Amino acid sequence: MRAAKSFASKLASSEYLQTTQHIYVDVYGSLALTGKGHGTDKAILNGLEGESPETVDPDEVLPRMDKILRTGTLHINGNHERPFKFEEHFRFRMKERLPYHANAMLFTARDADDQPLFEEIYYSIGGGFIVEDRNKALPAETNTQIPYPFSSAKELFALCEKHGITIAELTLANESAWRSEEGVRAGVLNIAQTMMECIQRGCHANGTLPGGLNVQRRAPALYAKLYKENQANPKTHVEILQWLNLYALAVNEENAAGGRIVTAPTNGAAGIIPATLSYYLNFCSESNEQGIIDFLLTASTIGNLYKKGASLSAAEVGCQGEVGVACSMAAGALAAVLGGTLIQVENAAEMAMEHNLGLTCDPIGGLVQIPCIERNAMGTVKAMNCAHFALMESGGHARVPLDKVIATMLETGKNMHNDYKETSLGGLARSILHEALPNC
DSSP: OHHHHHHHHHHHTSTTTTTOOEEEEEEEHHHHHSHHHHTHHHHHHHHHTTOOTTTSOHHHHHHHHHHHHHHTEEEETTTEEEEOOHHHHEEEETTOOOSSOSEEEEEEEEOTTOOEEEEEEEEEEETTEEEETTTOSOGGGTSOOOSSOOSSHHHHHHHHHHHTOOHHHHHHHHHTTTSOHHHHHHHHHHHHHHHHHHHHHHHHOOSBOSSSSOOBOOHHHHHHHHHHTTOSSOOSHHHHHHHHHHHHHHHHHHHHTTOOOOOSSOSTTTTHHHHHHHHHHHHOTTOOHHHHHHHHHHHHHHHHHHHHHSOSOHHHHOGGGTHHHHHHHHHHHHHHHTTOOHHHHHHHHHHHHHTTTTOOBOOGGGOSOTTHHHHHHHHHHHHHHHHHHHHHSOSTTOOSOHHHHHHHHHHHHHHSOGGGBSSSSSHHHHHHHHHHOTTO
C-alpha cells in the first residue's frame, strides 16, 4: 500500500498525468506467489487510490477493490479517474524475480498507444519498509546524526555500559534526533494502544477467515471461556499460557482478515510483540506506562539489529526472519522491563532466536493462516519462557553472543531452499494445498 501510494502521488504531481491512460502493476517473486493470499492486490489497489496503512478504514479495503473491479475504473491518488482492467493491468510474475529483493513491484504509467511514460520499482524489504530501486536506501535515515550510533549488538551493549544507560534510554535518545522526546513517547504509546485495540477486536470478531481454507476464528471462543471462568488473574502457569495464546491468536486472526495491525516486525509475526506486552501489563505487578515505552523501545532496537545484520523478510530467510525475530525482540524486551541486566537481555534475545533457527515459511495457499496464526502463539510462549529463563541466570554461562546468532540466522536463510521462503511451494503448503483447497 505504501509503495502504490508513493507511485500514485508522484504520478499525480508529474507532467505525465494528463497523458496517462493506463496503470500497469507487476509483482514479482514472493509477492506474486503469495500475493493473493496475503492481500497484496487489495493493498496495492487501495494505495493507488491514495490510501495509507495508518489511516485506511480496514472495513473499506475490500469494498474499494471490489468497486475498482466492478466499474473498471481506478482513481489515481484518489482523484484522477482512469480505466483499469484487473486481469490485464495487474500481473503476477510468479516465475520472475528482480535482482535486489524477492518482494518486488513495478508500477508503470502508459499512454493511449500503450507506450511507457513513467515507472517506478519498489521493494518490500520487511518490517513495513519499502525501498525504491533508484537509490536502494532509506533516505530519511542517511543524513541524521544520532548520539549513539551502532551497527551490532556488541557495539550497542558497549555504548549502554559506557554511558550507564539502558537500551530503551539509548533508543529514546537516538529517536529524539528525528522528533521531540515527547513526540517519541507519544508515538510509542500510540503504537501500544493500536496493538491493544487489535487484540480487543480479535477477541470479539467471530466468523470464518477469508481465502478458502475455511479457518474459523478461535480467539472469541477462547476469550469467552477464559472470561467465564473468571481467570483474569490466573494462578497457574497453564492458565497464563491460555491468555498468551488468546492474545496472539486475536491479533493474527485480525491480520488474516485484513484488519489493522502493527507491523512488529512483520505482519505475519505481528501477534508476538502485543501478546508479550499484554502479558507484562496483565500479569506482572510492576507494569506501568514507562514499562510500555521501555518494552517497545527495547524490542524495536533488537529488531533493528536483525534488520541491519540479517533480514526481516521471510522471502529472504524464511519464517525465522519473522516469527523468529519477533520472538527474539519480545524476549529481550520482556527481560529488560522485568529488571534484567544487559547480559540477561542479550541472553533472552539470543536464546529466542537460537531456538527458531531454520524456521521455514510455507503458508498453505499463500494465506497467513496455517501455520502462521498458531505459530505466533507458540512464539509468544517461547518469548516469555526465554525471558524468565534468562532472568534465572547471571548470564555468565552464555556461549553464543547475539551477533553470532543473527549472523547464523542469515547464513541459514541463504542456505534454505527457496520453496521454504514464502513461496507456498514447499513444506505444509505443498503437502496440504490440494487437500485444503480442492478447487486450486
